[in-house]
Amino acid sequence: MPAVHLKPGCFLFLYLFFQDALSICTIGNASECRDANVVPGARLAGLGYDMVTLQPKGASVIDVNTWHSANGSCTLCRNEHLGNARQRLPVSLVDWRTLSSCRRSLSSGLDHSAAELSRSATSDITNDWRADLILPPKPGTGANLVLAGSKSKLVEFGTTRSKSDRYSFASHQLQCLYYQFRVKAQPLLAPEFTRSLSRLPTALNDGTKYQYKKLVDTYGTHYLKSVELGGRYRSVTAIRTCEAASEGYSAEEVKDCLSLDAHVTLRLTAKSSAGYQKCKDIARAMKHNEVYQAFSDRETELRGGRVRQSTDLFFSGDSSAFTSWLESLSTHPGMGRYALEPLHHLLPNSDPRQANLRRYISDYIAGDALSLPCTRCPHGSYHHLHQPCSCLCRGESHVDRNCCSKGKGLGRLVVTVREGRDLRGDAFSKTDGYAVVKYGEAEARTSMISNNQHPQWNAELDLGEVKAESGHELTIEVWDQDAKRDDLLGTCQVPLTSGTHGETCFLKYGKVTYGYTFTCGPHLGGATCRDYMPSPAE
Structure with a gap:
């Protein structure tokens, strides 16, 4: 070479x-x-x-x-x-x-519980904020202990909704970073903060705790050690997980449609893109023009830039507000990603007030900790391996992997055929009777009891999961078994309604008593299991 x-x-x-x-x-x-x-x-x-x-x-x-x-x-x-x-x-x-980290690129995610959402609240903190604070250890799989952000807007948004129903939370975020710097090892302290430190007593007890409380109330628990500045807009939309499933779509599909809506607003894609028609169908099913209008329960976080108050940058359909905000970030940046240090690190190690402030800050954070018990998984489901506060089902014909009913009208049908009285089939022999129950495609039959006009079947026939629909009725047929051809003794039909019911089927000769129980699927209710029933996570 x-x-x-x-x-x-x-x-x-x-x-x-x-x-x-x-x-x-x-x-x-x-x-x-x-x-x-x-x-x-x-x-x-x-x-x-x-x-x-x-x-x-x-x-x-x-x-x-x-x-x-x-x-x-x-x-x-x-x-x-x-x-x-x-x-x-x-x-x-x-x-x-x-920095040159600004692309019109939208990131999205889906949390299946308030516990999961709480963990994403600190995603912008780049270091271990706990440092040497004395805080409770992280709990096991049975609960989620929220220390950071226990009173943040995002966590309160999630926990408030989870008290009334099972929710998923779709997050959409865009971040631009323009500058970065850090605070040097021994910075100058703000004069008023220095005076506040000097007023702290050297002992921490019930009589002096108030002074430490005043300091934390005014200055917080930490300071920003290093910062990447620019702008960030985050939108979190609450989705009733099982209500969406009962309408025939998943929370993941809603999240994807919200992403598409946001991309259209930001002019990152055209309305004719793949998946747009599916999203229009979802919106129409909810009696709206766009999915973001049908799912409008959201919390937003805006950092940096200038924008009109209450402007929705992602889901307004107006790209000019977003463009204006983006252009203002270089002159009016906000916090993007950042590292934190506890305030007591600003005091010398030899100062007894350092240990006191460390203890007070630790007690303050731990005292406001929020315990979010993990959802108790229903029978037949299991905890998610990587998200232990979420339950999964194996996914069957009637429930999805989130253990929600896949559609309206779904429920489990169990019919109990009790007995027949005065049954008459052949003129010269006693009845060899059995009963058949049908609903839609589901069918089951009792055993045959020979030579008995008053058979006692007491048979519980589980027809499994069926869908209550107009035009379908629960049918019971009573038959007399013969060597050549079975004789139909009579048929009865009743409309299917939820709950437990006792019925009598009158035949041409005799009668049959039976009952049925139609139990609505998860999060369904009403006479035909077509009403959505909110149910909080247990």
């Missing part, structure tokens, strides 16, 4: 290229610094953060207002997203750089 010789000019070009790439931030003089603006989103790095609500507090923990040294110089960083403008970096922040 021949040797490659580079001219001196090439080395100079490469040197200048890499030097420029690495010198995003440089030292500016006093005049340059006075004329520069602060980097976008710097104030967010100074805010306290509450792990219980998963919200930043309004009070600053880190000093992000000090940007200059004693001689007036400062760190100036080039912002590629704003025409390479040089902007001031507060002295407590380091490793500032621009």
Whole structure:
């Protein structure tokens, strides 16, 4: 292979290229610094953060207002997203750089319980927020203990709905990241926060606990150690899992249709795309034009950018609001992904108040913990291997894998044929009687009792899962078995209704008493099992 010789000019070009790439931030003089603006989103790095609500507090923990040294110089960083403008970096922040992570790409997911949804609430936290806090261990498969976000909007949205019915939660999210930086190891603390720390008593007891409570109420439990800034919009739609199944579609199909609706709004796909007609059918079945209108119970989270209040960026059918929001992110970024540190890490190890604050923060988070018992799986089902708070069925003709009825009118039919009285078949011999019960395609028969005008069958005939439909009736036939051809002694038909019923079938000669029980399938009710019945997760 021949040797490659580079001219001196090439080395100079490469040197200048890499030097420029690495010198995003440089030292500016006093005049340059006075004329520069602060980097976008710097104030967010100074805010306290509450792990219980998963919200930043309004009070600053880190000093992000000090940007200059004693001689007036400062760190100036080039912002590629704003025409390479040089902007001031507060002295407590380091490793500032621009990112290029923004595509019109929608991510989606489906959680099958409030317990699963609660785990996704902290998906943007990039480190172990527990650190050295004294917190309960993670529970086993029997329950889900929510520590982070136990009072967050998302968790409350999920738990409130799960108290009334079984829900799945479809999540749709779009995130753009433009900047990142971190707080240096020994940052300047905000003056008011420093004063609040100085007022903390050196002992933590019932008499002094109030001062620690005031601090956490004001500043939260953590501070933002590093941040990736930009914008994030997340929409979580509540879907009644078994109601959707009773209409003939799954929560997964609803989620996919919501994804399609959002893609149409964001102009990422056309209405003529594959699957659109299926989604239109679902919407029409729910008496709406679009699926997002039929499933409108949702919670949204917006970070960064500017947008009109209550604007739905994904499911409004208006792409202009989304475009406007996207364009505002470079100048008004919000929190994207972030790492957290507990507030007590800002105190020296030798200060007794560090251990006190650590203990109070731990007690505060643990005291607001939310226990979400896992759903007790019904007979014949089992817990999901990777999602232990969800139940699965093996999927049969009448129930799906989520243990929901696959359609309206479904139920189990059991007929009890008790006895016959005064049955007469052949003129010169006693009756060899048996009974046949039918509903739709389902059929069962009793045994034959020979030479008996008053047979006592007491036979329980399980017709299995049937569908109550207009035009179908429960039929009972009574027969006399003969060597050549069985004789039909009589037939009775009754409309099928849910519950337990006693019936008498009067024949030309004699009668038969019987009863039946029609038990509606999961989440179904009403006379013909066609009404949806909400039922909370147990």
